Amino acid sequence: MSTRRNFIRDASMLSLLATGIPMRASAALAPPANTKKNAADARIITLNGRSLDYRMNAEVKEFHLIAEPVEHEFAPGTVAKCWGYNGTTPGPTIEVTEGERIRLFVTNNLNEHTTMHWHGALLPCGMDGIGGVTQPHIQPGETWVYEWTVRQHGTLMYHPHADEMTQMAFGMMGLFIVHPKQPTTPKVDRDYAFLLHNWAMHPGTYRPDPSVMVDFDLWTFNSKTFPAIDYLYASSGDRVRIRVGNLSMWNHPIHLHGHQFYVTGSDGGRYPQAIWRPEVTEIVGVGQMRDIEFDAVPGDWAFHCHMAHHTMGPMSHNFPNMVGVQQRDLVERIRQVVPGYWTHGENGMAEHAQHIVGGHHRNSGPANTMPMMDGMGPYGPIEMGGMFTIVKVRDDWDGKSNPGWFNHLPGEQAYKLE
Numbered sequence: 001m002s003t004r005r006n007f008i009r010d011a012s013m014l015s016l017l018a019t020g021i022p023m024r025a026s027a028a029l030a031p032p033a034n035t036k037k038n039a040a041d042a043r044i045i046t047l048n049g050r051s052l053d054y055r056m057n058a059e060v061k062e063f064h065l066i067a068e069p070v071e072h073e074f075a076p077g078t079v080a081k082c083w084g085y086n087g088t089t090p091g092p093t094i095e096v097t098e099g100e101r102i103r104l105f106v107t108n109n110l111n112e113h114t115t116m117h118w119h120g121a122l123l124p125c126g127m128d129g130i131g132g133v134t135q136p137h138i139q140p141g142e143t144w145v146y147e148w149t150v151r152q153h154g155t156l157m158y159h160p161h162a163d164e165m166t167q168m169a170f171g172m173m174g175l176f177i178v179h180p181k182q183p184t185t186p187k188v189d190r191d192y193a194f195l196l197h198n199w200a201m202h203p204g205t206y207r208p209d210p211s212v213m214v215d216f217d218l219w220t221f222n223s224k225t226f227p228a229i230d231y232l233y234a235s236s237g238d239r240v241r242i243r244v245g246n247l248s249m250w251n252h253p254i255h256l257h258g259h260q261f262y263v264t265g266s267d268g269g270r271y272p273q274a275i276w277r278p279e280v281t282e283i284v285g286v287g288q289m290r291d292i293e294f295d296a297v298p299g300d301w302a303f304h305c306h307m308a309h310h311t312m313g314p315m316s317h318n319f320p321n322m323v324g325v326q327q328r329d330l331v332e333r334i335r336q337v338v339p340g341y342w343t344h345g346e347n348g349m350a351e352h353a354q355h356i357v358g359g360h361h362r363n364s365g366p367a368n369t370m371p372m373m374d375g376m377g378p379y380g381p382i383e384m385g386g387m388f389t390i391v392k393v394r395d396d397w398d399g400k401s402n403p404g405w406f407n408h409l410p411g412e413q414a415y416k417l418e
């Protein structure tokens with residue numbers, strides 16, 4: 001029996017036989033425009049990012065991702081030549097709902113081939129995007145189409161499966177969130193999401209080094225380092241979910257102050273409540289996704305990776321340990337030979353932050369290199385960098401703007417013994 005479906009399958013088989021490459025030419029199959037617009041009905045708050053716009057084509061939800069070079073600022077002081085999607089790294093977040101038929105156009109505007117892998121998605125094998133295995137690579141200038149019916153929910157990701165070491169080191173990745181068809185309880189009021197990544201942005205350089213395996217310089221939430229990472233806001237009592245995916249080369253123990261959160265989900269969707277576990281730190285392993293949830297408690301709560309070096313900016317890894325080494329009387333003598341010579345670290349590294357607050361490192365360090373620690377709070381330097389931000393919860397939050405620093409109630413703040 002000749003159905004339209006069989007005809008299309010036969011036609012694409014013919015093109016596959018002729019060229020070795022599956023093809024379907026059709027005027028009806030054109031990528032949707034306006035891909036840099038924000039999806040109007042987005043439910044996910046992507047830190048420092050946005051959700052990808054889509055178009056309904058009959059019953060099919062269509063998206064268009066464009067792989068391309070992007071000029072990216074990690075934080076004031078460091079910009080780099082990265083690769084991403086639709087103008088950013090990470091690319092925009094894709095939001096779909098369980099049960100939908102989806103069609104994803106992927107255009108390659110890079111100078112080397114790529115593919116797109118839908119990390120965690122349950123799909124026909126031929127849609128898995130593994131270069132050389134499930135399809136030929138997407139050559140520069142080509143657009144390829146992936147489509148399937150979504151039959152799961154959870155926090156997924158997307159990234160290339162072609163020259164992965166380089167393409168991911170340059171920032172090619174994004175979030176792929178599938179909402180459940182039937183709403184689950186308790187209802188989530190604020191749904192945040194971000195990806196963990198590491199970058200070998202050596203001081204004084206402008207392009208991440210893809211050959212580095214362990215000694216990274218920058219540690220990012222959605223390709224941003226503190227103090228450029230968005231804060232997470234909530235009203236007191238809000239149910240907050242934070243979805244974290246890890247496409248870096250390290251495992252990251254993600255730690256929230258002031259709350260016992262529950263680990264409630266992953267790529268496997270929102271878990272049954274019987275297996276939720278209370279934690280204050282959850283390791284998000286490489287290639288894993290984890291959802292945490294909590295009822296927001298008022299305050300300015302630190303939220304960060306607990307690997308101490310992952311909350312620092314770039315530093316030299318082969319510098320001698322100067323703590324406890326008396327240097328002060330040397331400095332003046334060295335300055336006679338090396339004008340402007342400056343040292344730190346005799347009593348620890350905190351004085352580094354004082355130098356930064358004093359403006360020292362902003363224009364005297366290596367070019368295009370942010371300070372190792374940064375940020376100023378109401379009581380002094382925050383001395384952080386990398387994977388650090390703040391969850392700001394207020395009784396009277398206005399729902400949109402930064403409420404400033406937290407006003408502690410009398411008797412509810414540490415005090416100095418006089």
Ligand SMILES: [Cu+2]
Binds near residue numbers: 306
């Ligand atoms: Cu970490």
